[in-house]
Amino acid sequence: MxxxxxxxxxxxxxxxxxxxxxxxxxxxxxxxxxxxIFMLVTGLAELQKDRKSFWGYMSIIVFLFALFVSIQGFLLN
Structure with a gap:
């Protein structure tokens, strides 16, 4: 990781x-x-440390938003 x-x-x-x-x-x-993808890997690393912290879940939420934005960028260009 x-x-x-x-x-x-x-x-x-x-x-x-x-x-x-x-x-x-x-x-x-x-x-x-x-x-x-970087935010997903960071979030999964935080969750694997058995620290069910806010930042692990927040990184995964940011991953979903950034993925949505990148897909829109691919489709609109």
Missing amino acids: KKSRIILAIIVFGLSCYSLTTKNFEMMPYLMFFLA
């Missing part, structure tokens, strides 16, 4: 830096998709 979180964080950071430096926002649905 830790390696996948690091890899996803690097992908999200790289895509966001690319979008900001080139002012090309066509990659935004991909950025939102990878951010959604």
